[in-house]
Amino acid sequence: MTHKKSILSRRSFIATTGAAMAGGLxxxxxxxxxxxxxxxxxxxxxxxxxxxxxxxxxxxxxxxxxxxxxxxxxxxxxxxxxxxxxxxxxxxxxxxxxxxxxxxxxxxxxxxxxxxxxxxxxxxxxxxxxxxxxxxxxxxxxxxxxxxxxxxxxxxxxxxxxxxxxYRYSPHRARVYELLRAGEIGEVTSVDFHWYLDTRHGADYFRRWHRLKEKGGTLWVHKATHHFDLLNWWIESDPVEVYATGMLEFYGKHGPFRHTHCRPCPHKDKCKFYYDITRNKRHMDLYVANEKYDNYHRDGCVFREDVNIYDKMAATIKYANGVHVSYSLTTYSPYEGYRIAFNGTKGRIDMWIEESNPVEERNYDEIMITRNFGTREFIRVPHGTSGHGGGDRILKDSIFKGITEDPLNQAAGVRDGALSILVGIAARKSCETGQPIKIADLTSIKPEVKRQFVARG
Ligand SMILES: NC(=O)c1ccc[n+]([C@@H]2O[C@H](COP(=O)([O-])OP(=O)(O)OC[C@H]3O[C@@H](n4cnc5c(N)ncnc54)[C@H](O)[C@@H]3O)[C@@H](O)[C@H]2O)c1
The missing domain is CATH 3.40.50.720 (NAD(P)-binding Rossmann-like Domain)
Structure with a gap:
């Protein structure tokens, strides 16, 4: 994305969440x-x-x-x-x-x-x-x-x-929710969503219990639940059908060598994924000091033969309101981040984040709106100060301070929790069977054209 050519925002943007407090009780x-x-x-x-x-x-x-x-x-x-x-x-x-x-x-x-x-x-x-x-x-x-x-x-x-x-509470993502609701690009018809986990964070899933389908449900569920929840929230409709493919071809049995975990590994000098846990006090205290109770190695080898999850995944998701999503998740990218574009009847919204190795350090994220036959606009959203783009603090405030307003529909209950994992579960089943999977066939939840909001009371 070339920022130099950008026409900077006409709007000076104030973090969404402030404005967001003025909603229904x-x-x-x-x-x-x-x-x-x-x-x-x-x-x-x-x-x-x-x-x-x-x-x-x-x-x-x-x-x-x-x-x-x-x-x-x-x-x-x-x-x-x-x-x-x-x-x-x-x-x-x-x-x-x-x-x-x-x-x-x-x-x-x-x-x-x-x-x-x-x-x-x-x-x-x-x-x-x-x-x-x-x-x-x-x-x-x-x-x-x-x-x-x-x-x-x-x-x-x-x-x-x-x-x-x-993830719903990051100011950047909340701003996109507002822009979509305001009809900035007309009716949304399709979404392109691509998430990149890097060789540090992405690899870490293959070191830990997450590498086993029976513990984390594969990254379709463990990780992509965040992404599918964002999609369900942004699109404001329920997913109805998922077709997906997935492969394990980089980690696990595909590695050039392996051991149980990094500390005793004979390959540590040549392994790009060697993790010296002894330099991380928190991990030493939480995990290494307590290995004697459960034999769990936080510095497990990413190339263990027992890895049974996918490391590259792609899905097509259909929504009840007709929106189509192209989604992918990659786990060995040189940088971590995502790109998403909403295609609408009147234009397109693009956003992108590089969470590691960013080209430039900055204290804001950008959203690009391009209108059909018209202008391009960049909106800058200042970063929040707590984890996950400021989302963690806002989420905790909403739970523990008793904030009673939810104008951006960010609160999530069982139905939201279910519909996000059901996309991942359907994707996993689709990978296993080669067939598209209908969300309605999985549980008693029947997808609706207009998403149900969870009431905070
Ligand atoms: N929202 C986010 O951004 C985010 C970030 C990290 C983790 N998480 C979630 O938090 C959860 C914990 O992840 P973590 O990184 O802390 O993992 P962790 O391995 O550090 O902690 C899990 C703990 O659960 C304990 N445990 C496992 N089985 C148990 C059982 N049957 N009874 C009692 N305790 C049991 C383990 O001993 C361990 O202490 C996961 O569900 C993960 O998806 C969410």
Missing amino acids: MLNPLSVTSRPALLKKMRIAIVGTGDRALGMWSKDVAETYGDKVEFVGLCDINPGRVAFFKSATGFTCPTYTDFEKMMKETKPDTLIVTTVDATHSEFIIKGMEMGANIITEKPMTTDEEKCEAIIQAEKRTGKKVTVTFN
Whole structure:
């Protein structure tokens, strides 16, 4: 994309999320303000005290929202990791390796689920049955049977599941949502969406549990759930059919040599993917110090024979409103980022991000609008300051500060969590069968032309 030729924006853009606060009033079911006893603190328990819980859902939450929340219990299958989590956060609540015992003894009203993907459904369902609303990390779960079980459990228990789709909250992506709603390019008819994971971050999926389909559902589910959720949200319609292809041809058994993990590896001097975990204190504390409990190697070899996920993927997705999407995911790119274009009846919106090795460092992202037979305009969106383009902070504010407005429809519940993974599950099935897969055949959710918004109350 050549920036030099660009005609800079006529609009001086103020981060979307500020403007976004002026919308319809809705109550967040998880928020403290929607509780009967206004001053009662949210009683939070966490299951899965690994990297994500530590970085996103622990100390920062306790410090920033301390008047509204309290942590009452921590649980992980790995006793060493949960003990480390407690000492690293300074939390004083009890720790457990038995989930049901934690739920019975600490009686949380909110359970944060940050375990390995394929185990989410177990804790989401039991958590609701034992009286808690759920905040779950993406992907909500990894197959259609577990997805249906969550849908039914939410109905049965009357509890609420919030899926933390932080990508929706980045100011850049929120701005595109506004432009599409404002009809800047007329009716959207198709979308080109290409995501590039680089040889650092992309490779990391092949080092960890994510390399196994039975743990993460393949990157169609584990990673692309973010992308499919963005598409569902931007397009404001439900996906109906997916045709996909995928291959494993770079990592796993295709590597030139292999070992179990990097530390004892005899090939470390010549391997481009050698990861010296001893230089990463956080990983040493979280994982290496606790290998004795689960034999899990955070510096696993990317060329292990057991890798059973795809490393390049492409899909065609049809939406109920007629929009067609061309999507691809690559896992060994020299730079990390994405390109997306919305083609409409009156023009086109392009956006692109380079998250690693950017050509130039800048504190904004751009959106390009090109109108048919007309002008080209560039809109600059300042970066947010927290993780994921500023999205993580806004997401946490919306949950813990009890923000009751959601004008950009960024809150996500079970239906959104389901429809994003169902695109990935359908894509995975399509790769396995060679057939297009209908979303309606997977669960009780029937796709609708106009997407249903989750009400925050
Ligand atoms: N939204 C995002 O941007 C984002 C970013 C990173 C991770 N995540 C999600 O967060 C979740 C956790 O990822 P992570 O990177 O922290 O992984 P991790 O491996 O660091 O942590 C997972 C933890 O779950 C524990 N665990 C596994 N099975 C368990 C069980 N049956 N009972 C109790 N504990 C169990 C493990 O011991 C580990 O401590 C994943 O679902 C991942 O998709 C989301």
